[in-house]
Amino acid sequence: MNDAELLRYNRQLMLPEIDIDGQEKLLNSTVLIIGMGGLGSPVALYLAAAGVGHLILADDDHVDLSNLQRQIAHTTDRIGQLKVDSAEASILSLNPGTRVTKISQRLDEHALAQWLSDVDLVVDATDNFATRFVINDTCVKKRTPLVSGAAVQLQGQVMVYDPSQPTSACYRCLYQNSSGEAPSCAENGVAAPVVGIIGTIQALEAMKLLAGFGTSLAGYLLVFDAKQMEWRKLRLPKNPDCSACGGPS
Numbered sequence: 276m277n278d279a280e281l282l283r284y285n286r287q288l289m290l291p292e293i294d295i296d297g298q299e300k301l302l303n304s305t306v307l308i309i310g311m312g313g314l315g316s317p318v319a320l321y322l323a324a325a326g327v328g329h330l331i332l333a334d335d336d337h338v339d340l341s342n343l344q345r346q347i348a349h350t351t352d353r354i355g356q357l358k359v360d361s362a363e364a365s366i367l368s369l370n371p372g373t374r375v376t377k378i379s380q381r382l383d384e385h386a387l388a389q390w391l392s393d394v395d396l397v398v399d400a401t402d403n404f405a406t407r408f409v410i411n412d413t414c415v416k417k418r419t420p421l422v423s424g425a426a427v428q429l430q431g432q433v434m435v436y437d438p439s440q441p442t443s444a445c446y447r448c449l450y451q452n453s454s455g456e457a458p459s460c461a462e463n464g465v466a467a468p469v470v471g472i473i474g475t476i477q478a479l480e481a482m483k484l485l486a487g488f489g490t491s492l493a494g495y496l497l498v499f500d501a502k503q504m505e506w507r508k509l510r511l512p513k514n515p516d517c518s519a520c521g522g523p524s
C-alpha cells in the first residue's frame with residue numbers, strides 16, 4: 276500500500292482482525308454486485324469505501340424518481356441514467372482508487388458463469404426468486420461465495436453461502452423450488468433505512484469473507500424486524516436433497 280492508502284484505510288488498519296494483511300486482501304479482491312437498487316447501493320458504496328479493489332456492477336435498469344427514497348447511490352440529476360453509470364459516479368467520487376466494471380444487461384446462467392471465473396465473491400441484491408435461484412445455483416456450481424439479502428416493508432434478511440464450509444446451506448436450501456413471486460417493494464413498500472441496514476450487513480459479511488476474519492453467517496439466516504427492532508439468527512441446515520448443493524461435498 277502507498278502512503279495515501281495507509282491514510283485512507285487507517286481506521287481499518289487499526290483493527291487487529293484486518294490489519295495490513297486483511298486490507299491488502301480487500302484491495303486485491305473482485306466482487307460482483309448484482310442489482311444496483313436499495314440493497315446494492317449501500318453494498319457498493321461501503322465496499323468501495325472499505326477498499327475492495329474491483330467492483331463489477333450488474334443492472335439493466337435506469338434511475339427513476341421513485342428509486343431515490345432508498346437507492347442512495349443515485350441522485351436526482353441522474354434520473355434517466357443507467358443505474359450502473361450512476362452508481363459508478365458515486366463510487367468514484369467516494370474512492371477514485373476503486374476499479375469499476377459495468378454490466379448493463381441481465382445475466383443469464385451462461386453469462387454469469389463466465390463472469391464468476393474472475394470474481395472472489397458475489398453479492399445478490401436482486402428482488403425476485405427466479406434471478407436469485409440462477410445466481411445461487413451458478414455460485415454453487417462455480418464454488419463462489421455468495422452473500423444474499425432481501426428487504427420489504429419493515430423486514431429484511433441476510434444469508435451467506437460459503438463453499439469452503441461443507442455444511443453451508445445455499446439459498447435453494449431455504450426456499451426449495453419456490454415458484455411464487457417474492458414480495459416486492461413496488462407492490463408492498465419499504466422503509467428506506469431497512470434496505471440500508473440489510474445492504475450494510477451484506478457489505479460487512481462480504482468484507483469478512485474477503486479479508487478472512489470473524490465468523491460469517493454461513494449456516495444461518497439473519498432476520499430483521501424493524502417494527503419491533505428485533506433480530507433473529509436462525510440455524511439453516513444444509514438440505515441433503517437440495518437440487519443445487521445437495522449430495523457429496
